[in-house]
Amino acid sequence: MSNAPPAQALVALLGAALLGGCSEYGIVAPKDTPTPPPADTGYVPEVDYAAEEVPVDEIPAAEAPLENIQASFNAILQYNRFGAEVGRCDLEIAFFVAEDGDGTGGGEGRSITMPTEPGTCAYTWFDPEEEVAAGAINLRGTLPAGDAVTLTDDAPIALDAVADDHGNVTYLLEDCRRETFPFTRRFDASAPGVEGGIPAFTLPSAVGVGPDVTRVLPEDDALDREVLPVPLDEPLVWEWALDGDAPETSEGGMTRSEMFVLRNNRRADNFVLEAIACLPAELGRVEVPVELLSQLTPDPGDDSTYAAGQVDVYWTGGAVVTAWGSLAKVQTLVSLSGELRLER
Secondary structure (H helix, E strand, O other), X not given: OOOOOOOOOOOOOOOOOXXXXXXXXXXXXXXXXXXXXXXXXXXXXXXXXXXXXXXXHHOOOOOOOHHHEEEEEEEEEEEXXXXXXXXXXXXXXXXXXXXXXXXXXXXOOXXXXXXXXXXXXXXXXXXXXXXXXOEOOOEOEOEOOOOEEEEEOOOOEEEEEEEEOXXXXXXXXXXXXXXXXXXXXXXXXXXXXXXXXXXXXEEEEEEEOOOEEEEEEOOHHHOEOOEEEEEOOOOEEEEEEEEOOOOOEOOEOOEEEEEEEEEEEEOOOOEEEEEEEEEOOEOOEEEEOHHHHOOOOOOOOOOOEEEEEEEEEEEEEOOEEOOOEEEEEEEEEEEEEEEEEEEO
């Protein structure tokens, strides 16, 4: 069993209806025992702030002692429709003052109860009349580091400075899609620096990106027009596998962790009515027991609700100490989601 700290909550990154399909590429069978995924802020409705590329000298600089500055690196790829469609693709880094938070945006949101022991699940019910503040899901930095941050290996990648309507700056891969996503690669990270922001730096082998994820179960034959029927009187089993291994960074190997979340949603506004979260007993496989599934409410027959299953596979690297503070978070998240039809 893992010695990793328990997870208390998980960011829910998909709010729209999730449909079905299949990805075609080689897989590596999962092994070992899972560790809880990194603790985060709970479910936050997705709102994308308008963003545009702006000259760095027009981005307001924040006053902060260098030792208080942190950076977060996220590599995020989310598959909808059981792997047939990419719903979100982000390769991003942001710099911020540690006391102001972890670099992510968002409202208070709703927190789904998360299990902390492998092989256990937790049920959460939400008040359907509750109003929930919207929030942002991308990194939102407060300090610039130049026109771009460069990730360097045999084929360097430039993350360009992008500012949102609120003056927050993030460094993003402009052409992010599955074909350009740098699975299983390790990079040096560098930036030219800017006065009033982050000074010039190079961090050798600081950033690693985990492998791709592919669906094993449910199989295609189990899907009905891209939707998985789920009898509430039978266990629900999902399996997935990896297309390679995560690289080692300058801080050692990256840690793998996983979580499965089933959400029952109101279709009109994607409001989460009920949720079941499971920490898999073994990496690459989850079984949701009947005693929890039976608590879910099937669609009343008018298509006013839908359910969605989602497995999140995390890879987390160690923090890197720098001259200006630390690259505090190095994380890959690959999610695989699909729409479910709950049946009695």
